[in-house]
Amino acid sequence: MTDKSKSLFTDFPDISTQEWEELIVKDLKGADYDKKLVWKTLEGINVKPYYRAEHISNIEFTKSFPTDFPYVRGNKKCDNEWKICEDIYVVDYNQANQKALNALDKGASGINFILTDKNVTKENLSTLLNNICLIETNIDFSGAISIQNLCKDLQHFDFLSGAINLDSLGILTIKGNFCKDEKAAFDDVEYSIKNSGKLKAFAVNAVNFHNAGASATQELAFGLSMAVEYLNKLTDKGLSVDDISSKMKFVVGIGSNYFMEIAKVRAARLLWAKIIEAYNPKNSISNQLYIHAITSEWNKTSYDPYVNMLRTTTESMSAVIGGVEILTVTPFDITFQESDTFSERIARNTQIILKEESNMNKIIDPSAGSYYIENLTQAIANEALKLFVEIEDKGGYLQAFKDGFIQLSIKEMAQKRDMNIAMRSEIILGTNQYPNPLEKISNTVTKTKKPNVPESLIAEPIRIYRGAEAFEKIRLQTERAAKTPRVFMFTFGNLAMRKARAMFSSNFFGCAGYEIIDNLGFKTIEEGIKAAKESQAEIIVICSSDEEYPEIVPQIAEVLHTKILVVAGYPKEHIENFKKTGVTNFIHLKSNLLETLQDFNQIIGIT
Template identity: 25%
Template sequence: MTVLPDDGLSLAAEFPDATHEQWQHLVAGVLRKSGKEVSRDEAEDALSTALEDGLRARPLYTADDTAPEPGLPGFAPYVRGGRAEGNTVGGWDVRQRHTVADPGAVLTDLENGVTSLWLAVGESTGIPVPELDRVLDGVLLDLAPVMLDPGDEADRAARRLLRLYKERGVADEAARGNLGADPLGHEARTGRTFDFAPVAELARLCADRYPGLRALTVDALPYHEAGGSAAQELGCSLATGVAYLRELTAAGLSVEQACAQLEFRYAATDDQFLTIAKLRAARRLWARVAEVCGAAAAGAQKQHAVTSPVMMARRDPWVNMLRTTVAALAAGVGGADSVTVLPFDDALGLPNAFARRIARNTSTILIEESHLSRVIDPAGGSWYVERLTDELAHAGWEFFRTIEQAGGQAAALRDGTVRSRLAGTWAARSAKLARRKEPVTGVSEFPDLAEKPVVREPAPEQASGGLPRVRIDDAFEALRARSDAHLAATGSRPRIFLAALGPAAAHTARLTFASNLFQAGGIEPVTEGTFEESGARDVCLCSSDTLYGEQAEAVAETLRAAGAEQVFLAGRPGSYAGVDSYVFAGCDAVAVLSAALDRMGVS
């Protein structure tokens, strides 16, 4: 054994190792000092964070938090990546979405970092099929893969693209991309079905002649956009993939050929660790499906990650740049093969050139400047990520089993199983959003009523008729829209006077809190001058608990005598005479603000 010389940096070598139990004991002591009595065993739970799907993020993970062996990159169960080299060769595929026939925007993207195109196709929901030739004019189709999102025009759009390859002299083996057929995803979006037979023919054609083309996409975005959790997104994608395997093998393809025709699309959110774990768990689950089907060697899942439309806010949309950056980072770390960063103004209409530039440069910075793609599975070995991957995989598998027990994905869509389960998840999350337990910067936290709205040209209408589409700002956006309409009709916003009691040290914190809360509903806070000069009919008292006890009732009586119709108090509910309502951290802000607008006559 080699004995290293003493370098004077022994650190804690002379002390005994600390135990988990000792750490729990210290945590319990700190919590007791804060007024929370817990036992040593309860201390860790008290600091845990509840996630969706019954999962919890604990404050400390150690080597004792075991998870199944993730394997090696490029080998089953593919947790660490579907390819042995990962994204280390050139980074991930930077894929940008286009919904209108704009050849100039397409070429600009390709000339400035984009490596593949994602084209929404449809007469009213995207690029008309006959326009594909013009949109792809000047594009080197043997170098730039094309992915279609064709809705119910899958066969027509695919045939047009294949004909274009032939006309431009692209060899069959050089054509790369995805024809994008997704019958069940289309049904989830629209409630309408279409025949699978043409899709099976396309898959057979790709298997026989176009080795670089896939025929089908398993799109989990409809379930994510309907408010589904990460596990529900995984479960629906597995059930859809299995349904396609059944259809394709029934049409004569081998299981290996059928697996090779599928590409999976997932949402990447600004919850970076959950996104990383979701992509890793998705590969593990699909590897298990392929193994059970007798095609273990074909179990490497092809993944396309898209920054979440649900997290994109319409107010203060510049913050979306930060959200998409975190999401893109998580997608890259999670091992996605392709990443689409939606422009920051995507929720407002057609993105302008600046927004598209920022979107594509987000991936470029992460790949070229942050060197994120130089490491295979950067999160691998993290006790937290490995455990979260395992727990999420089990939760996703359970939801997959629920769908299979309902008769499969098609049956679960048609009998309402999927809709009801997603709605339940969204209702629970909506309650957190309404109480600002899940803050949304620029919307429920730190809104700016004076900000000039960002206006964009309308985008093509989105497919509808099936599962709903939700956004995290929906409830607050409805309140702000009422305020905007009132401003347009009367020349001013609804107002509330914030009455600060005592010195700044006593009232600043709650004054700031109340100002943010009321602005989140489009109600303008007035802090200068007197109540009579404010033009408001409602008032909110802001101060410390001590001063409330001394002054709140008297001040409320004075304000009512001056014409105040509703008196709020910023603080926990009490029994102060003259106070009608209380606003505090954790209150149902949406309910409070909606009721306030109703009383103010804001329709």
């Protein structure tokens, strides 16, 4: 008879961390542990190859429950419900209302009306909100806002809940100046807090930093510093910390770094709770951070846009698992055209699937107890706090922004990320890796929208852009050229090497939209030269093994010297000899893809 009291795993002895480490070092066979196994993130975090229970034993918040200080595990006690928000630009009030009703009928539970007219009236709002169930629907107002008029007119609508996305510091951040003078800008926020009823009165748009290429820790540090700037300015006006915090919405961007984004949302709540604690609030709800997440625009692409659907799916999961209150999924085609009914439906249904099929609205903080995510949450909070303190030491967000510290920090991070994309250590699928060579978008793509910059600047605005833009520019140049360049794969010799290097080269030049002429392999050099001439290709890529290159490269160069010759690989012992034959182009894993393709476009005459 089986002894049920016997533990299931008694046959497996406990293994200490030291024993695991010794085994790992042995398996590495002298290779550097940190270089091989430790992930050094852009956030300045060294992620271990594994985590164990002992790694969370000293993390205090792991002992807390949902709705317990410091709210890492969320503000929700019974479920993980969130509002499915959809953006609607308001040009015609009746059309915007009909679009909102349609979205709500098909599963949305929140609408963000982006106003284009500052002179909105009570009658306009009545048309806009007609037949919308205000008790159940989250209504946000963004865009052109005259705060006094809007607050006055909204008082006529009972049960209205949601937010006025007024963000004076956000306007300064992306435009380089306030819409009004500095005092009037903060007066507007004060007025909104006092007169916005049940609505959140203002927003802190940390998402702008995200879409400018900032890291997760920078996004949190700069966003929380903005929030504290509001706290300090508004408490000086006589408002209490409880009045301010309870009326604030924190808006974050969610990228495709899945676990990092989950941890970022959790770390945001942790840091805000600690910050507010220093202000001695009377109401514990003031320690809770109300988070609206928006899927990233920085990583979205105009080429292979359906991949954007996959990106927003994982981003949505990160936001939901992190425990946000509201989520906006941007349509997959937003980078190159006005979103249509299909893309809006897909964006909406992404969230509905997470609720109705995956039941992610049922479980609160499902990542709690994960050794990895708990450690990542703590690490992000620690790094963001360091940067936050540095900003405060410089006089706070407003002073640091006027001095250029914020902009310089983001520029440096964006440059690192741009270089990673150029070197393909950060992959944007369909753009710098595995492009769709048959895709053409020049007839539909539009330029990235940029904010109107005031004539008078008090500081340099941050640059909102997408990581794929530089590659898309090259490919659009190719599309619009009189003739698409052809790239001929001169495959010869060692079967494995020629196939691997031809595949690498096809992918490499495909990122510029060039026409690729691949070949199975030539039996003789003469046969390959004949085919290369007949192809009328501008670029000939020699694909073989390093051992065979010294013999075949000079032969090919002697006959095809009028073509642009490229060697796939970098046989460093023979580079100088090859250059003497006129072969000066080499593509390999360490090539800067972006600069190399820009050079080829220039050589060919594509601008």
